[in-house]
Amino acid sequence: MKKLMLLTTGGTIASLEGENGLVPEMNADDILRHLPGFNLLCQIDSKALINIDSTNMQPEYWVEMANAVYEHYEEYDGFVITHGTDTMAYTSAALSYMLQDLEKPVVVTGSQIPISFKKTDAKRNIADAVRFACEEIGGVYVVFDGRVIQGTRAIKLRTKSYDSFESINYPYIASIYKEHVEYSKPLYLVENKKMKLDTSLCTDVSLVKLFPGIKPEFFDCLKDQCQGIVIESYGSGGIPFQGRNILEKLNELIACGIPIVITTQCLEEGEDMELYEVGRKVNQDVIIRSRNMNTEAIVPKLMWVLGKTQDPQKVKELMETPIADDITL
């Protein structure tokens, strides 16, 4: 019989109706009590790590989650982490960088409706997560509404629907039909890897979404505030150089040694900064290309990379290196 560890962090799945709306209050045992019969399938031990609405998620909690998996890695065959949906995609990406060469599954799941409510999707999602955590597969995954998504590729696309999550620029790993896991493509377990834990982070990063009219002066206040910047530009990726000149400001920041990653506000198909003049004008030797990574992966990746080096060229090299299938070229 497989042995799993359930780590709980809060979210809607653990929420009860309070005076001020939904508040995460249930602990790991309360959640397990809603799932009778589970111990016939596998043995599940549980541990409550935190109990927060994931809107309150902090990078320090990612470290706590990664450490918990690392600490108990040898004792269990797989891990299920229950989590709020709002920042679940950031967490699954962060864990994908912190825990590499996994030979066991780390499955992140949650729900749109609390587990104690009649129309809850929590029971199905946990059942699917447990099912997938029993697979012979390594890596970090999001399991939601019957789909398995690579940890670095998930985004929360819908605020209310059960099918809240999508896999961006990458196929679903699998679909789960009750007891049956149907893989989209054959996956091979790379055996005899030694799992690596690396939780060093530099959280001094900024994420800026461009819009027509954004003030160049805004970028001045970033100079002393951050070690790295992610710019969500438009379409195929370009920076405005006419009218309010943002390109000039980015060049100033680059001259100060601040690494800048360019991504796009378009969810699908990634940037292609070589296509237009607005992209080519950006110095491609120093700017960091995000290709088809999503923002939820870029932000924790930049924190993780900056936790290792602040040398702009090395940051560029590491950011542009695919990790956990976050980039496909």
Ligand SMILES: NC(=O)C[C@H](N)C(=O)O
């Ligand atoms: N569905 C949810 O879990 C949303 C909740 N606000 C959270 O992220 O914790």
